[in-house]
Amino acid sequence: MDDSPGLITTPLTDALVRGALDLERTARGGLLPHRLPARARAQFGGDEQVAQAEAQPSGVRLVFRTRAAAVELDVLRTVVAYRGVSPRPDGAYDLHIDGEPAGRATASGGDVLMVDLGDGSQETLPGRIGTVRFDGLPGREKDVEIWLPYTEVTELIALRTDAPVAAVEPGGRRVWLHHGSSISQGSAADSSATAWPALAAAAGGVELINLGLGGSALLDPFTARALRDTPADLVSVKIGINIVNLDLMRLRAFGPAVHGFLDTIREGHPTTPLLVVSPILCPAQETTPGPAAPDVGDGQVEFAALGDPAEVALGKLNLRVVREELARIVEERAGEDPGLHYLDGLALYGEADFAELPLPDRLHPGPAAHRRMGERFAAVAFGPGGPFAAPR
Incomplete structure (x- = not known):
């Protein structure tokens, strides 16, 4: 999606992502977090269950330091749905500031993987890129974390803020x-x-x-x-x-x-x-x-x-x-x-x-x-x- 007026686009790099074992650069120029490395993914034997689970980024988060009061994250999500079953709630993007919960948002659009529980068949319905936005953040220097949803495969497309962003070193925690x-x-x-x-x-x-x-x-x-x-x-x-x-x-x-x-x-x-x-x-x-x-x-x-x-x-x-x-x-x-x-x-x-x-x-x-x-x-x-x- 195009830059929002007054916002700075920061390239998405490995240094901004925690909790993933591998990051795949996609055709759109985004990042797709994986929770198993490429060698393991080559040994699934075509098992769609594990392929889907490892690409759902539980515990994966963007971490950066900034004075920004507004943050936007463009994502292309893949949502799993089941025929005949009530849709699950949209996956939650949790915002933490200096380690404390500070907001929650969801993304729109995205692809839908439609699964038939009866015969196991699947169909992908393509969708559009969506934007997750947090605003009204304190204008001071702070550490920001955005936790990605565990229910949705999430391709990270673009990060925009109204102030510069810097990577944060892990800080010596175990x-x-x-x-x-x-x-x-x-x-x-x-x-x-x-x-x-x-x-x-x-x-x-x-x-x-x-x-x-x-x-x-x-x-x-x-x-x-x-x-x-x-x-x-x-x-x-x-x-x-x-x-x-x-x-x-x-x-x-x-x-x-x-x-x-x-x-x-x-x-x-x-x-x-x-x-x-x-x-x-x-x-x-x-x-x-x-x-x-x-x-x-x-x-x-x-x-x-x-x-x-x-x-x-x-x-x-x-x-x-x-x-x-x-x-x-x-x-x-x-x-x-x-x-x-x-x-x-x-x-x-x-x-x-x-x-x-x-x-x-x-x-x-x-x-x-x-x-x-x-x-x-x-x-x-x-x-x-x-x-x-x-x-x-």
């Missing part, structure tokens, strides 16, 4: 690298900045790289290598719900796959504090194995488990089995790996929480539950004596 499922990516939270890992990172005073991948926390070797090769001071992996949802493997394969995943991470982070987190409560899959499938009724989606509980005896996985196995593996390894820790996901969201704050679609926690999970994780992990506590 870097926390987290991997998990759609719950870690932010599903059902209000925004990327209010997903539970972002809230925990803010409380812990650390720099977040969020590798939560909706439907795709599957112990993939390419994800393990991405974690291995990404510099970080703290690493956590939340494992289990997607493996059960997809009925991906049985107990015999699960344990060795977890060991291999952790072994690969340790190749790049041999002594870094490494926290293994098991699934939060999900009553539909506590005792019933997968697969899980969406059920569309009255324009809303709810998830149901389709497996047979009797098959757990034959090695099928439910969430209770997954928690037991993860606890066992961490306990066995911890003797030779004192930096390895375990956190039961039920400590973040359990039965009492479900009674008070039920899962809206029977799978993902809502905004209030995300806040609670962020607070609890921060207290357990970053608090005194926690595995991520700041060294004295």
